Amino acid sequence: MGPWEKIVGANVRRLRTERGLTQEQLAFEAGIAMRYIGMIERAETSATVGMLGKLAAVLGVEPGALLSATESPA
Template sequence: MRLRGIVAKNLRRLRHAKGLSQEELADRAGINRNYVGMLEREEHAATIDMLEKLAEVLEADPVAFFEASDISA
């Protein structure tokens, strides 16, 4: 799996773990909901700054976006 896919799956996993919709996450991060969807569908690659912002909202370590274990397709 490509790194973009790993980040996408972890973003979705972390968002679901917090019980947030794409719209709620986007609102809290100050970004467009469509952008969150694009990240989760691997249509766009997030910058490091964006990953830091998303991690802050999700109360997660930014490194969690890159963990490849326990990720199912």
């Protein structure tokens, strides 16, 4: 996969862990399969725009934050 998948995967993992969520919890709240969360975090698949929206909503960020190559302030 390319650099965008790696950026999204790193951001999802970082935000998920900052919020104290497991992959299972994030998947349940977003209404998607836990396996898919792992694949996104490992940059093994590309998340759709709809998926980015669901993940962002659960993580409490704007969807664009998942595409940001820079760390957001804590």
